[in-house]
Amino acid sequence: MDKFMQVAIDEARLGRSQGGIPIGSVLMRNGEIVAQGHNKRVQELNPILHGEMDCLNNAGRQRTYRDTVLYTTLMPCYMCAGTIVQFKIPKVVVGEARTFGESREFLESHGVEVEILDLQECVDMMNEFITAEPTLWNEDIMEL
């Protein structure tokens, strides 16, 4: 297992253990973790803190992101994909894109490299959550 994706998965599992949505993220630069985070819609009543956004929030003000890679357990939504493009993050490593995600073409059309690991562990984690908490999941992806 990629060690940065493992940290992102650990973040996702932490979020789920808090009653939240199991999506985690890591920002990496030069082989080191700059910041990590997980979805906090439930924990902080906050609709903008998806896993990727919480991670970037935790990273604080960075002079540049051109030398970073963002890891996320799930294919980014358009909020997070738009943020990756705006922040000029050159590469995203994604745990899985089977349960959600339509932003790949948008990301790639803006020059972002998208690597999908297609990890069964990430698929299982999302499927367990979506089955257990369908209303919460639909709220998070604005499908209510």
Next chain:
Amino acid sequence: MDKFMQVAIDEARLGRSQGGIPIGSVLMRNGEIVAQGHNKRVQELNPILHGEMDCLNNAGRQRTYRDTVLYTTLMPCYMCAGTIVQFKIPKVVVGEARTFGESREFLESHGVEVEILDLQECVDMMNEFITAEPTLWNEDIMEL
């Protein structure tokens, strides 16, 4: 002056008075303000709290945004535009798009109505800020 845009401008001016970036936003539903906010990169050392994101943060968890309009003093960046698309906000009213903004085509291609008021007051507010604080502005739009 549109009264919701006036509140967004007041938010932007409040942000500037705090040493921050003068961009403000209002979320409106049924002729009433749901939430308002302004860019807080400087105030909270937070790169994701653009004016629109701070406003949506302040609105908390909403069941739907399909009946809302988002007002912003400046054309949204891709982070904020991606958020508008993801949240299914059907309409954005923009103070001005002369000093910044390339997301109009992206928004419209995803069915978002974009109304640009082209207010000189908003242009002047941004030009004053960009001239006074070019490095801070370039940090906010990731052009450092």
